[in-house]
Amino acid sequence: MRIAVCLKQVVTREWHVRVNASGTWVRDDEASWGMNEPDGCALEAALRLKDAHGSEVVAISAGPARVTQVLREALGRGADRAVHVTGDDLASGDAFTVAAALADAVRGVAPDLVLTGLQSDDQGFAQVGGVLAERTGMAHATIIVGIEVGDGRVRVKRELEGGWFQWVTLPLPAVLTIQSGIHQLRYATLKGIMAAKKKPIDVVSAPARPEGGPGVRVLSVAVPTRAKQIRLIDGAPAEAARELVRALREDARVLGPGDGAGVSAHTVEPGA
């Protein structure tokens, strides 16, 4: 079985997001970059299938030259080879643009299964999986937390809202979008990183985008204004803590004067 994993490089969660001078995008020339977290879960799911079934895992990423970082990372963790779809406008492109770029590469790889994260940490459209499935004519299912591969089909556990789940069976080839938490992620080992240097990264160009087609155009980006009037409490920890407790008792009136006194045992054990 061959599994393609679509990985997006996004600004890291730790990066302090700053809007550019024209208010049209973030200042991503100053950003730090990493693998989109849900895509990391998709990669791990693919590597587990490889461990169990001996599958070939092909990592695919669409974007400028810097996205080879996430492809090298995937190769280091155990992917067999990689495809880099190049195009400078892919990083901030909408879902149709990215899915079109990935669809060409996916067709070239001809996988039985395509895995990707359920959404990206940057624009967060949560669209690429479904659009990619349509463009490649594959079956699809989304927000997946479990995968059982059978003969010519795959049975997947879909997460629904409010703690509900559902099993869905799809014919192969199929596109699955993976929910976080499906597995504990493995790290690239030193041996894996050394081996990754010998693994191939094919480079292909993204298809030209047709004029006048459907798309989402970002007009402006801003740091949101606060919905509520927040009171930020400054000062040294002890001082700030005393003021918070006073405010909760006297201003918000959500604590009684005796609350907290004399209680010492934990009510809940972590990990219980």
Add this chain to the structure above:
Amino acid sequence: MIVLVAEPHAGRASRASLEALAAAQTMRAPITVVLLGDGADAAARDLAAADGVVDVVVLDHERLHAYAADAWIAALAAFLCDTAPSHVVFAHTYQTRDYVPRLAARLDRALVTDCTGVSPIDGGAAATFTRPMFQGKTQATVALDGPAPHLVTIQIGAFRADAVRMASTPAPVRVIAAAVDAADIHQQVEPPFREAKQAVDLTRADRIVAAGRGVGSQDGLTTAAELASALGAELAASRPVCDAGWLPMDRQIGSSGQTVAPRLYVALGVSGAIQHIVGMKGSQTIVAINKDADAPIFEVADYGIVGDLFEIVPAIVAALK
């Protein structure tokens, strides 16, 4: 004309559908409501009485009872080709996340997801939309390009269900045979189930202390547990903490966990991704403690302390004594 695609829930229009209807009403165009799935007939009557709704259509087919993405896509693609609306509005639910992107691709029409605001322009013929980007750290205004219809999903909680305006005369409800071919449906679905019984009902808690990924480790949770104990609060967590196995899944707050509204909610090291916010923003008083001053959790908090929770939380526990 706008099409609103609604989801029935237990024989009524789902709350999320009503919120999406409230969003559609702000676009000041006549609305056709479309329903699919079990209970669609009954839910149709809830929506027919809303102001601006001129037509309610139930798409009926034996393959439109239990949800399967391909059936929903086939039925709606055929219906939308016949009706030619300017916009198609959905609630941003797990179900629409599953089928709407593929529907948009099949129609080759633009889709914007997870919108929190709608601004009609040109007298309602077009609109711009606001939505979060970069984990809620920024808000973007976007326009949709290409021919109509434009597809839009509305974030849960962004509009109020009780803001739906009602009309004096309900719109007619029609049942239409849907164009679904069983051969087009690739998903074989099994009945929904719950994993284990929900052992903890956080919805009844008066006070909650929630730990986010900022607690760093299972050991870090001890700090959160000490505060919960001192406050007589239930201990809860955001998804990453439960994913990591530091707390059981039934203590998760957010769109994939429980939705709570206690009198006091203390968020420790919770960044405030929208999936978490939707589960707790109805809380009466929200306290956020986070080292990242830009964390979106501070947007919904009443009190905030920017700093190291491992210094601040023990100080709060001490101050409570």
